[in-house]
Amino acid sequence: MPKLPEAMSMLAEKSAPARRQHLREVIAKAVGAQAGQFDLDQKIPAGLIAELAAEGMLGAHVPAEYGGAPVDARQFGELCEDIGYASASVLSLLTVHTMVSAAIAKWGSAAQKDRWLPRLASGATIGAFALSEPNVGSDAKNVETSMRREGDAFIVSGTKKWISFAQIAQLFLVIGNCEGRVTALLVARDTPGLTVEPIHDMLGFRAAMLGQLHLDECVIGKENLIGSLDFGYAQVVGSVLDQGRYCIAWGCVGLAQACLDACLDYTEQRQTFGQYLKEHQLVQRSMADMITNVQAARLLCEDAARLRAGGDPGMIMATATAKYFAARAVESAANDAVQIHGANGCGSEYPVQRYFRDAKIMNIIEGSAQMQQILIAQHGYRR
Ligand SMILES: Cc1cc2nc3c(=O)[nH]c(=O)nc-3n(C[C@H](O)[C@H](O)[C@H](O)COP(=O)(O)OP(=O)(O)OC[C@H]3O[C@@H](n4cnc5c(N)ncnc54)[C@H](O)[C@@H]3O)c2cc1C
Incomplete structure (x- = not known):
């Protein structure tokens, strides 16, 4: 039976807030500080995968008996938020990799689990x-x-x-x-x-x-x-897409928070017409919308986490709703972030141009905004 790497066993002993704090520090250094360069290079370095795996992030959906470091729905969501804050591209690694590992953990045969899960948890194999x-x-x-x-x-x-x-x-x-x-x-x-x-x-x-x-x-x-030939779509594909949607919903919260933090900093430094940007009421309006949307998106994600933790069938719709709202929220936040930064928002010195480009994608992947609208409206009529 594979043994947990030392860093992961130490981490498992920490309380949830201490664990999150530790992972946030690792993510800020290994991902956030380099995210602009990853974007320019159009790739992530090979060493990053080993680093994420050593912290248990790639095994978040792999049972411990297969060398994973399983976390509950809320902890996984928070991990997605923290990675989404740092880099949408790395978030998508976590998304697709955990979609594959969760599918094998849930629907795989004993032989499939034995063959693939330890390798997925250690990052020796990346799943897509x-x-x-x-x-x-x-x-x-x-x-x-x-x-x-x-x-x-x-x-x-x-x-x-x-x-x-x-x-x-x-x-x-x-x-x-x-x-x-x-x-x-x-x-x-x-x-x-x-x-x-x-x-x-x-x-x-x-x-x-x-x-x-x-x-x-x-x-x-x-x-x-x-899974089986008869239930391929209803079970396997449905649950895999739900898993991906959940990860992206939380990732949107992280990216929207990054937009907000960038604007809080910038509006306290930049002056126009003899005042800091934060003093202008029209800027305050954008800030208020951003703050409210980030908070609302996070609450919807937390609701989806709560339902997942209890295995409530309502979790599917709660996840779709959270993804829809959070993706719209981040698109709006990133749009405002570029606007508030003016020309600096369009240049490479500030990260908001990357946030803006990544936020658009959030509304296309894992079920586009329109697909979520259709799902949510149809569900509403089921009363
Ligand atoms: C960066 C990135 C990463 C991706 N990674 C993956 C991946 O790892 N694996 C993978 O399988 N795919 C991946 N995709 C593809 C992604 O899942 C699809 O782009 C997405 O499902 C939408 O499909 P489409 O692009 O073919 O758009 P289409 O399905 O052709 O739709 C085009 C537009 O029409 C809208 N539309 C479609 N039907 C309706 C309707 N009935 N009513 C109203 N509007 C409608 C859609 O919302 C969309 O805006 C990725 C895409 C991107 C951009």
Whole structure:
């Protein structure tokens, strides 16, 4: 049985606030201080993965018996908030990696757990989630990647696009169509017929190392099926997307808080018309909106955490609502942050231009704003 690394066992003994404080310091140094450079380089350094893993962050959804450092829903949310505060790209590493590890922990066979979970917890294997395709994004039930059954294997062909961390992932959770049913398969990077093409120059999440997967008649043994053929969408894909949405909702709170903190600092330093910006009432109006939205988004995320902790079925809608609100809140906060910083907000000396680009992406990934609106409205009519 894998042993917890020393740093992780020490961390597990700390109280929740002490643990959070420790992780915040690690994240500020290892991620926040370098986030602008990651954005410019369009990649994260390999050493960062080991650093995050050593602190247990990559094993947050892996049971301890497989070498993970599991945390409760609230603690995981706070981790996403703290990473989102530092870097949206690194947040997306945590998002997709935990989507894959949570899927294996929840739906995987004993053999899948034994093979992959210790490696995911230690960061030796990075997991990526491959649903989107050139022709399909929101309409996930209509994925075109084909998964044909032949004897004991699935023959997989198709293209997956916009896959975060595809450039370095060694394990992909690939969503395809098998005889009309949405199906999830684990596909290792070294599978013959799989090639990965990097995608560069994204608007935001620029260090998320996106890639496009080409699957050409890949032979995937049936032991790599996650869940069952009959419940692939309802169970596996639904729960994986819910997991990703939860992580991004909290990450939006972190990024919105970063926008707010940047503006609090800036408006106390910059003067116009003989007054600090913070004295101008129109600036105060933006600040008041930002403060209120950050607080409201955090409360919605906390509500989703509370329902998750109790296994309440309402957690799915609470998470969708939190993600919708938090993504809108961060888009508005980042927009105001650039405005308040004026030309400085558009230059590279201040981070708010990165926040602005990343905030836009938050409204597209893990269910776009429109997809959440549809879900929330439909749910409302169920009364
Ligand atoms: C930085 C980044 C990272 C990503 N990482 C991943 C990843 O790791 N794995 C992965 O699988 N995918 C990933 N994606 C893809 C992402 O999940 C999709 O972009 C998203 O699901 C939206 O799909 P789409 O872009 O194809 O838009 P479409 O589905 O084509 O929609 C286009 C627009 O129309 C709107 N729209 C669609 N249908 C309706 C409707 N019925 N009513 C009203 N409006 C509608 C949408 O909200 C959207 O604004 C990533 C994308 C980005 C930008």
